[in-house]
Amino acid sequence: MADVDVTRDGAVLTITLNRPEVLNALNRSVHLGIRDALEQARDPQVRAVVITGAGRGFCVGQDLQEFSSGAGNVADNLRRNYHRNVTAIRALQKPVIAAVNGPAAGAGMSLALACDIRIVADTASFVPAFINIGLVPDSGGTWLVRRLLGTARAFEWLTTGRKLGAEEARSWGLANEVVAADELAHRAQEVAELYAAMPTRAVWETKRLLDAAENSTFSDQLELEAVTQAEMTQTHDFGEGVAAFLEKREAGFTGAEVERTHPITVRNVDDLERWRLTTALRLPLALPHLYLVEYWGLVAVVVAIVNWFIALVRGRTPDAVHAWFERYVRYSTHVGAYVLLLADPYPKFRGWEGTYPVDVRIDPPARQSRWTIGFRLVLALPALVFAYVLGVVAVVVGALSWFVALAVARVPDGFQNLGAYCLRYQAQTYGYLLLLTDRYPSLSSGSGFQFEKGDR
Structure with missing residues (x-):
């Protein structure tokens, strides 16, 4: 039993x-x-x-x-x-x-x-x-x-x-x-x-907002509510709720997610504010995370090789391996966002979802074509090259943001969005290479991107 x-x-x-x-x-x-x-x-x-x-x-x-x-x-x-x-x-x-x-x-x-x-x-x-x-x-x-x-x-x-x-x-x-x-x-x-029977996404976002309120200022919470509300208006349940109200009938909520064009998405709710002291010391402060990312990455290479054989036989990545790789990709993104001044809070060391302003969401494991699994490394090469180029762009943007943040204690919206775009493409690339999804990384800024920030 x-x-x-x-x-x-x-x-x-x-x-x-x-x-x-x-x-x-x-x-x-x-x-x-x-x-x-x-x-x-x-x-x-x-x-x-x-x-x-x-x-x-x-x-x-x-x-x-x-x-x-x-x-x-x-x-x-x-x-x-x-x-x-x-x-x-x-x-x-x-x-x-x-x-x-x-x-x-x-x-x-x-x-x-x-x-x-x-x-x-x-x-x-x-x-x-x-x-x-x-x-x-x-x-x-x-x-x-x-x-x-x-x-x-x-x-x-x-x-x-x-x-x-x-x-x-x-x-x-x-x-x-x-x-x-x-x-x-x-x-x-x-x-x-x-x-x-309720709108599941709205219930979850309410739960998330209440948890965030424990450590938010009033102005931060207002901004987070605004960003979240903008996303909620894109859901099927919002449309159904409004239609049911106008037609004077019971709503038939499905709990369907916001339609996403890629299984790996980046959610960006950063407020652009930066503390000058941690900005000046950003690289020394990030060293423990950078060492852990390096170590985790080395282990991930070994696990990825073993998982390649398993997925080739089973047609999918095992749930436990998928969850482990998911945390690695998310943690790497959190650390990248911190180092590049795309977010200000010090990241946690675990890679849990919902713990950082620039966050990654990855769909649960699904069956993949064995043909694309077999040739995954070859297929991923163009995306890896472009991810490297975007990494260079992100470093340049991060360096410029460092000087601006020291001067005015915040980063420009355009810089932050461009850096988040680079991290999003890299997360999709690593997710594709590690067999988290068989969807190829997308260059479209609307693919797997959620960062409506309203008037900041």
């Missing part, structure tokens, strides 16, 4: 933690199961996700039996397992509903709070159990609890480890709704189906 059970009912995917004998405590197998399930949830046909637990518990956090022979490198375990899954939930472009059927303790509490909505059984409870064994909250617990409760109440609760019942959790704002235990599964499915 799998430690994580995944089922699909229409557009709703349900992920069930399935270790009821230990109240669904987390071990390596459960982490991998959640990771695979969240990859399945990226399917465009899935429009809402439910996470719940089997038996009488939701999840009581780390299985301490794994630590019986020593804790090992706890930080690496958190980064490799916990961080990856809670980040994937926040980055998932559809609503995630936690159906909390019993105790949610420790990292299990963080898992529930990482979800967008929490439907809670009247027998459920939330316990920040870390303090009880001399630890601090992890898996995003401090960030998530503070966001929901505010600093004062978050500190009190996390440092006392007090158990909160379902009704108290609802009154505090940790739970959206409390239902009888025997009605939880039905109610969670009902809420999930409600969201599955």
Whole structure:
């Protein structure tokens, strides 16, 4: 029996933690199961996700039996397992509903709070159990609890480890709704189906905007809303919503994405503002990232060779390899944007989607022609030459932007857009070469480009 059970009912995917004998405590197998399930949830046909637990518990956090022979490198375990899954939930472009059927303790509490909505059984409870064994909250617990409760109440609760019942959790704002235990599964499915019938892209963008608001100024948030709204007017669901309103009927939303002419796109929401100090020191600050890109690239060459043989036989890149290459291309783009002054925040080292102003989105793996796989390197040569030329252009633009940013603390819109265009073409080229897609890189500025910025 799998430690994580995944089922699909229409557009709703349900992920069930399935270790009821230990109240669904987390071990390596459960982490991998959640990771695979969240990859399945990226399917465009899935429009809402439910996470719940089997038996009488939701999840009581780390299985301490794994630590019986020593804790090992706890930080690496958190980064490799916990961080990856809670980040994937926040980055998932559809609503995630936690159906909390019993105790949610420790990292299990963080898992529930990482979800967008929490439907809670009247027998459920939330316990920040870390303090009880001399630890601090992890898996995003401090960030998530503070966001929901505010600093004062978050500190009190996390440092006392007090158990909160379902009704108290609802009154505090940790739970959206409390239902009888025997009605939880039905109610969670009902809420999930409600969201599955909504305009999925609009739901995701609202989720993304709220997350961005945690670190945005008011003016930055206004700009991000303007850019996002411009994109939303291009969706099928916007047209359907307006037509339904005018015709006085129920809208039939499909959740279809903005029509894109290439599977690899660049989303550019940079605000053009630059801090003079980090501009002056940009190259020294970027050195750790540049070393990592170089190292990751060397490993990627080896993986690409092995993947070429696999894809030649299977007709597609395996999901795990596709996800790894996807992060490499995205991370390289984030670093390139930082070095070339196309964005100002310091990049994260992970290459997760939605974490940088100049970001890359790559479609899930799909079948490709074995003929084009076999001759991929030869076919990619012209694109690689042009990508090199654009790289030189981007360096020149970056150098000019450096002088301008030092003088006026911002970069010209035209420079930033041209640099982003160069990075977009390079991302499409590397994606084509690494078998992320069989679509050839496009020179069209409208192909795979989303950077409407409005009046900046």
